[in-house]
Amino acid sequence: MPELAEDRHGMANYCYKFVDGGNFVVPNAPAFRPAELTISVWMKLYETWAHSYFFSNDIWHTYKFQVQDANKPFFTAHFMKADQTEGWIDKDSNAGVLELDTWYHVVVTYTGGQMTFYIDGVNVQFWDDFDAGTLIEPHAGVDICIGQALPTAAYTDIPDDPHQWKEWLGYFKGYLDDMRFYNVMLTDAQVK
Numbered sequence: 001m002p003e004l005a006e007d008r009h010g011m012a013n014y015c016y017k018f019v020d021g022g023n024f025v026v027p028n029a030p031a032f033r034p035a036e037l038t039i040s041v042w043m044k045l046y047e048t049w050a051h052s053y054f055f056s057n058d059i060w061h062t063y064k065f066q067v068q069d070a071n072k073p074f075f076t077a078h079f080m081k082a083d084q085t086e087g088w089i090d091k092d093s094n095a096g097v098l099e100l101d102t103w104y105h106v107v108v109t110y111t112g113g114q115m116t117f118y119i120d121g122v123n124v125q126f127w128d129d130f131d132a133g134t135l136i137e138p139h140a141g142v143d144i145c146i147g148q149a150l151p152t153a154a155y156t157d158i159p160d161d162p163h164q165w166k167e168w169l170g171y172f173k174g175y176l177d178d179m180r181f182y183n184v185m186l187t188d189a190q191v192k
Contacts, residue, residue: 002147007177008042008103015042015177016147018054023147023171032057032144033135034183036111039065040191041179044103051170053149055179058138059169060088061162064149065108067174071098073117075108079133089130093117096124103175109185116185121192139163146179147172 002022007014016022026032039055050069057063063077072092081087096119098104107118112132117125139162145151148171155165163169 005175015175017175018147018172021148021171023145025151026144028138028143036185038107038109038182038184038186040107042103042105042177043174045098045100045174047173049170049173051168052172053170054147054172054176056145056149058142059149062136062138067098068092072096073106073108075110075115077110078136079112080136081131081133087131087133091115091127094125107191111185118191123188
């Protein structure tokens with residue numbers, strides 16, 4: 001399990017430190033695949049790692065929010081386009097880089113065809129160079145995972161299974177506080 005830790009205000013036991021795959025599982029539901037969404041969280045990284053997943057809805061099969069190896073927030077979505085073909089989008093915060101051992105307010109807003117990254121209330125990157133579509137459903141029985149790519153019980157050792165453990169199905173190496181999920185795209189003013 002994640003460990004209770006000191007939050008960004010110096011309050012003991014008011015946030016969580018994620019170590020060695022500690023994670024929280026949230027029962028999945030269609031409400032986690034709205035037409036538009038916002039994920040907002042305060043975070044502090046203690047180590048750089050390309051596979052620092054902190055919010056995952058069946059990884060790249062539906063969508064995921066992570067920090068990659070350049071310490072940039074990174075969002076992936078898998079969707080069905082109007083012509084009934086599948087699409088994927090992988091985007092990062094571009095110039096928005098997170099330094100280790102520093103608290104940041106990190107936000108992504110997403111809808112088919114648009115994505116915006118915010119760091120500390122500042123819009124650091126807007127993307128609109130991809131197709132619109134409806135988010136793909138997760139695999140049956142795969143729940144939302146906070147702190148890891150998949151819930152621990154979802155990993156398999158079956159060759160070629162999409163949930164077979166590989167290093168790139170990793171876990172978050174940092175602290176998380178005040179995570180929120182919205183079924184709307186917050187505006188710049190609302191994020192600030």
